[in-house]
Amino acid sequence: MPVDCDLGDTCYIQNYMDRDAGPGSRDFTCSGLSYDTHKGTDFALPSLAAMDRGVDVLAAAKGVVRGVRDGMIDKAYTRAEDARIDGRDCGNGLVLQHDDGWETQYCHMKQGSVRVRSGQVIEAGTVLGQIGLSGRTQFPHLHISVRHNGQPVDPFTPDARADTCRSGEARTMWIDDIAYEPGGIVSAGFADQVPSYDTIKAGTAGIDALSSDAQAIVLWGFAYGGQQADVMELEITGPQGRVFQTRQQVKKDQAQFFRAGGKRLKSPLPAGTYTGIVTLERKGRIVSQKTVEIPLR
Structure with a gap:
């Protein structure tokens, strides 16, 4: 590596x-x-x-x-x-x-x-x-x-024929076990509003806790290797069960992208721990998944 x-x-x-x-x-x-x-x-x-x-x-x-x-x-x-x-x-x-x-x-x-x-x-x-x-x-x-x-030379298939893929012996130049990943969730987190893409890429979009007077609870996921028709699912659950769920489709191939979703709070949510699950799906199969938690006080 x-x-x-x-x-x-x-x-x-x-x-x-x-x-x-x-x-x-x-x-x-x-x-x-x-x-x-x-x-x-x-x-x-x-x-x-x-x-x-x-x-x-x-x-x-x-x-x-x-x-x-x-x-x-x-x-x-x-x-x-x-x-x-x-x-x-x-x-x-x-x-x-x-x-x-x-x-x-x-x-x-x-x-x-x-x-x-x-x-x-x-x-x-x-x-x-x-x-x-x-x-x-x-x-x-x-x-x-x-x-x-x-x-x-491609270190993953060093003996492959030029201008080809999936050719050559099943060997690699890497000593370390570097598994191929077709894309995935890079990061995920909670916010009290939909974050900007700049803050997600900067690593400052997430918050550590939600206050009881928060106007919204939002879950976001940042991913790479998106392909057309991929689906990112965002689900929030809390002490009383599911709070929010959405499934958002990727419209075109994207090297990096993010999705966010949540719920405006007309009344305070119960105190406790809230769990967010961000899932990237491709052709009905899970490619990647991340789970995050946040306390609401």
Whole structure:
């Protein structure tokens, strides 16, 4: 693992390498967790707050540092940022040269976090820096590329034929057990009003408790890898049973999205613990689910 986090809990894989030779995109399972010409794997964080707390980037293998960049600011990319980025799409990062023509590249690291220098010999697992938001990116993540003799290699299916998915032997370059997830719930929480998307991505949308005079109780879920016709179900239960339930359909494929729902309170709810269950369904099957609780005093 090139990041010090728990997949499915404190981080997730947003994009895999694109295996489609044409203008479309598909990952190594022939699903849609990629985008056109993407040449690496994106290990993403659930929020800007998680990035601010700090998540280490680790050397995936022993190697020698060949080229380092640091000093670019952490800021979500927009077209207005092209002049500032000026071709430095990778942002802060570095390249590690390994034996036999192999190399790995680490991108979008946090400003000021890179700990290594060119020419330095690095052991596997060495902390290289931290995940950031530098370069051409709109969410905090580490993009890691694997190359052999200059050609990109998918570490999940390294011996697969070019421009194919679901080919090659059932093996992987990863030592760690990295299971494929087709999408999922990144985070969930309660609020007393429908939160903005910006606060959800920032990690500041949730509240720790509801007061007895709250005007509403709202449950929200933030997800990735959404496909057309997916359904996100939001359900709130309390001391006297179900308070609210909704099922909201995803209208089109979306790399990231959120849904929210709740109930305006004309009279106070009973004090106690309220439970929210956020479920992502695809073709009638549960893809991912998160449960959150909040006290009402």
